[in-house]
C-alpha cells in the first residue's frame with residue numbers, strides 16, 4: 001500500500017454529511033491548521049460553528065483552511081500563538097472572543113512528540129512535550145473558562161455554558177517505551193481533564209478527553225508510510241485500517257454538541273479497537 005492510498009484492507013470510513021447541530025456556536029481549535037486539528041475545524045464548520053483556527057508556524061495553511069470554512073458560510077479567523085506561552089494564549093483568547101463574540105467550544109488539540117530512549121532524553125525534550133501537550137491545555141482552558149463563566153448558559157445556543165475537548169491519545173492508558181515524555185503528558189491530560197470536569201460541572205461546563213489511536217497525520221508518518229510499517233501497525237488495530245483525521249472530527253462534533261450533554265469527565269477512545277489489546281485475541 002502506498003502512503004497516499006487509503007484503506008487497503010479495512011474498508012473506507014463513514015463519509016456521510018455531518019448534520020448542522022452546532023449552529024450559532026463559536027469554537028477555538030488549537031494546532032488547527034494541520035492533521036487532526038484541521039479535520040476538527042472542517043467538521044465543526046460543517047456542523048454550523050464559526051471557528052478560530054490557532055496555528056504556530058504556518059499562516060498560509062491556516063488562512064487557506066479559513067477560506068474553506070468561509071466558503072461553507074461560517075465565520076473563520078486565524079490566530080498565531082504558541083500554546084505553551086501564557087502571554088500568547090491570553091492574547092489569542094481575547095482576540096477570538098473579540099472577533100467571534102464569544103467561545104462556546106474549546107478544542108485543545110495542539111501537541112507534539114520529541115522521542116528518545118529514556119536515558120538519552122534531554123530535559124529540554126521532556127519540558128517541551130509537557131509544556132505544549134499539558135501546560136498548553138491548562139493555559140488555554142483557564143483563559144476560555146473565564147469567558148464561559150462570564151457568559152453563562154445561553155439556552156438558544158447550547159444547554160451547556162461551554163465544552164472543552166482535550167485531545168489525548170491511547171497513550172494516556174497504554175505505556176509507550178521510547179516516548180515517556182509524550183505518554184506522561186497524555187496521562188496528565190486525563191487527570192487534568194477529569195479534575196476540571198468535576199470542578200466546573202456545577203457551572204454547566206463539560207470537559208471531555210478525546211483519545212485517538214493511530215490516525216494518518218504527519219506526527220506518525222513513519223508508522224504508516226511504508227507497506228511494512230503499515231502492516232506492523234495493523235497488528236495493533238482490530239478494525240484493520242488506520243484512522244483518518246475525519247474519524248476524529250465527526251466524534252468531536254458530537255462531543256461538542258448537546259447530543260452528548262450528559263457526558264463529562266470521561267475518555268472517548270477513537271482507535272479502531274486498539275484499546276482492546278489485540279495481542280490477546282488468541283488466548284494471550
Ligand SMILES: NC(=O)c1ccc[n+]([C@@H]2O[C@H](COP(=O)([O-])OP(=O)(O)OC[C@H]3O[C@@H](n4cnc5c(N)ncnc54)[C@H](OP(=O)(O)O)[C@@H]3O)[C@@H](O)[C@H]2O)c1
Nearest residue numbers: 031034035036056057082083110111169212214215217219
Ligand atoms: N495522529 C495520531 O495518530 C495521533 C494519535 C493520538 C493523539 N494524537 C494527538 O492529536 C493531536 C494532533 O496531532 P496530529 O496527529 O494532527 O499531528 P500534527 O499534524 O503534527 O498536528 C499537531 C499540531 O499542533 C501544533 N502545535 C505544536 N506545538 C504547538 C504550540 N506550541 N502551539 C500551538 N500549536 C502547536 C502543530 O503546529 P506546528 O506544526 O506549526 O508546530 C500542528 O498544527 C496532538 O495532540 C497529538 O498528540 C495524534
